[in-house]
Amino acid sequence: MKVTFITGNQHKVKEARGILQQFNIKLEHLDLGYPELQGELTDVARYGAKYAAKQLGTPVIVEDAGLFIKALGWFPGTYSSYVQDTLGNEGILKLMNNVQDRYAEFRSVVGFAKPKTEPEIFLGVVGGHIAHQEKGKHGFAYDPLFIPEGYDLTFGELEREKKNEFSHRKRSMENFAHWYKNFIISRE
Numbered sequence: 001m002k003v004t005f006i007t008g009n010q011h012k013v014k015e016a017r018g019i020l021q022q023f024n025i026k027l028e029h030l031d032l033g034y035p036e037l038q039g040e041l042t043d044v045a046r047y048g049a050k051y052a053a054k055q056l057g058t059p060v061i062v063e064d065a066g067l068f069i070k071a072l073g074w075f076p077g078t079y080s081s082y083v084q085d086t087l088g089n090e091g092i093l094k095l096m097n098n099v100q101d102r103y104a105e106f107r108s109v110v111g112f113a114k115p116k117t118e119p120e121i122f123l124g125v126v127g128g129h130i131a132h133q134e135k136g137k138h139g140f141a142y143d144p145l146f147i148p149e150g151y152d153l154t155f156g157e158l159e160r161e162k163k164n165e166f167s168h169r170k171r172s173m174e175n176f177a178h179w180y181k182n183f184i185i186s187r188e
């Protein structure tokens with residue numbers, strides 16, 4: 001069983017491959033490039049999956065994710081990519097200076113589409129806290145800032161296999177994998 005993942009992010013590919021192989025789903029990767037709408041994660045994933053499936057004429061998945069910080073009105077949220085490239089982690093730490101409530105969530109949405117049907121979407125969320133300083137060299141982007149609930153370490157301090165046990169991406173990909181297995185079986 002296999003599926004094609006459309007993304008330009010190699011970190012996501014490695015994480016998704018590790019997660020989906022537990023479900024015996026082989027991940028093929030293609031960096032097709034698709035228009036990323038500015039909007040809700042679900043809309044971005046739905047649109048991207050539909051666009052890529054049509055372009056390729058084959059079923060695909062895409063994934064859209066972001067960091068949502070409660071005290072900042074859930075910023076950067078859907079602006080996560082832009083904010084990472086401009087303010088960076090240092091900028092987030094400045095915004096969080098003297099902020100007591102450091103609750104945050106990583107959210108992930110996987111979109112699956114076939115060329116001629118409407119996309120399916122799958123959500124994954126992990127709660128945690130924003131650290132007071134960057135820690136760790138693993139992962140990417142906001143990982144060194146995010147301490148998942150129940151841990152003292154940031155995602156940046158966790159090996160990929162550990163992050164993959166309970167990350168937002170693990171949860172959305174797992175939801176997709178369960179659905180996909182039934183979907184494939186129902187076609188056989």
Ligand code: IMP
Pocket residue numbers: 009063064065066067080081082084106139140141142143169
């Ligand atoms: P994208 O639009 O799904 O590529 O994700 C938006 C941005 O969210 C990325 O550019 C990263 O800055 C951030 N992001 C998404 N997932 C993760 C993660 O697992 N760890 C750290 N940052 C992430």
